[in-house]
Amino acid sequence: MTLKHFFEVYPPKLMWRKMWIGLADLPMMPQHRAKCLKMAGVNIKGRAMIYGGVGVDTVYPDSIYIGKGVRITAGTKILTHYLDPSQPGVHFRRGEVHIEDDVFIGLNVCICSSVTIGKGAIIGAGSVVTKDILPYQVWAGNPARYIKDRAK
Structure with missing residues (x-):
């Protein structure tokens, strides 16, 4: 593989992102992990606590x-691209994930592309989020379902 071909297959921006996402997998304080993910391109506003084993879409x-x-x-x-079943073959689409202020996401949750989780929401452990969640709601399950509203 030539150097030119290497950088066509692995553009520097992608390598940079993968490096920071890889560093975020190392043992560290949750606030430092958030800084690593921010360096990888994740948009983090203010202080967030991101614990070990959190995976973000590297693409x-x-x-x-x-x-x-x-x-x-x-x-x-947290996934930001998905397979479009309306297209023939394997065709991926890009989507955005918005997690608003003061949200708590439980252990081993999967957040699928193109969703917004509203302010103050709680997502129960093991949930698969495929729909938008309104502010101050509690959701859980696979797929995640509305459980109740919580105090504001």
């Missing part, structure tokens, strides 16, 4: 928006 991390005071617990996966 489009810049399509992830995380608000102030967000807590994302271990094992959560």
Whole structure:
């Protein structure tokens, strides 16, 4: 493989993102992990706590928006692209994930592309989020379903 071909296959921006996402997998304080993910392109507003094993989409991390005071617990996966079943063959589409201020995301949650999680929402452990969640709601399950409203 020539150097030119290497950089065509692995553009520097992609390598930069993968490096910072890889560093975020190392043992560290949750606030430092948020800084690593920010360097990878994730849009983080204010202070967020992101615990170990959180995986973000390495293709489009810049399509992830995380608000102030967000807590994302271990094992959560955030996806920003998805397979479009309306297209023949394998055709991926890009979407955005918006996690607004003061959201708590439980252990091993999967957040699928093109969703917004409203301010103050709580997502229960093991949930698969495929729909928008309104502010101050509690959701859980696979797929995630509305449980109740919470105090504001």
